[in-house]
Structures are given as C-alpha cells and as structure tokens.
Amino acid sequence: MDPMRSQGGIQMLLSAEQEAQQIVAAARNLKLSRLKQAKDEAEKEAARYRSQLQADFQKKVSEGNSAATAKQLEQETVKKIEKLKQSSSKVQSELVDMLVKFVTTVKN
Numbered sequence: 669m670d671p672m673r674s675q676g677g678i679q680m681l682l683s684a685e686q687e688a689q690q691i692v693a694a695a696r697n698l699k700l701s702r703l704k705q706a707k708d709e710a711e712k713e714a715a716r717y718r719s720q721l722q723a724d725f726q727k728k729v730s731e732g733n734s735a736a737t738a739k740q741l742e743q744e745t746v747k748k749i750e751k752l753k754q755s756s757s758k759v760q761s762e763l764v765d766m767l768v769k770f771v772t773t774v775k776n
Contacts, residue, residue, distance in 0.1 A: 728737065
C-alpha cells in the first residue's frame with residue numbers, strides 16, 4: 669500500500685471528523701438558542717396571564733362589596749363540593765370492590 673495514499677486517507681477522515689463535530693456543535697447551539705427563546709416566550713406569556721388574572725381580581729374586588737363577593741364565592745364553593753361528591757360517588761363502588769379484591773386475594 670502506498671504510504672502517501674494512506675496518509676491522505678487519514679487526513680480525509682480527520683477532516684471529515686472535524687466537520688462532523690462542527691455540524692454537531694452548530695446543531696447543539698441552535699437547539700440551545702431555540703430552548704432559550706421558547707423559555708423567554710413562555711415567561712412572557714405567563715407574566716401576561718398573571719397580570720390579566722390580577723387585573724380581573726382587582727376589578728371584581730372594586731366592583732362588589734366584600735359581602736357580595738363572599739356570598740358568590742361561597743355559592744361557587746358549594747357547587748364545586750357537590751360536583752366532587754357526585755364524581756366521588758360514581759367511583760366509590762368501584763374503589764370498594766377493588767380494595768376488597770386486593771384484601772381478600774391471597775398470594776403465595
């Protein structure tokens with residue numbers, strides 16, 4: 669085998685490896701910049717949403733007196749409790765059956 673030819677092949681392999689490393693590094697940098705951009709956009713969106721909720725809260729506080737707001741919150745709470753009771757009653761029998769099955773099943 670010709671030594672000059674084998675050295676040329678080695679040089680080609682080394683240059684191809686360096687080029688591949690550069691491509692991987694560029695892709696990694698692009699990925700990091702995209703992740704940073706997405707994080708920045710998410711933080712901006714969260715800040716906008718937070719300020720919107722804060723504005724809505726301030727508006728509700730300023731519109732009604734505290735007694736009316738408390739009554740409304742109490743009504744909403746009662747409704748949510750009823751929904752939770754209904755949903756829990758739907759799965760209660762299944763849960764009891766499952767617990768009985770696991771308690772009464774004997775494993776060796």
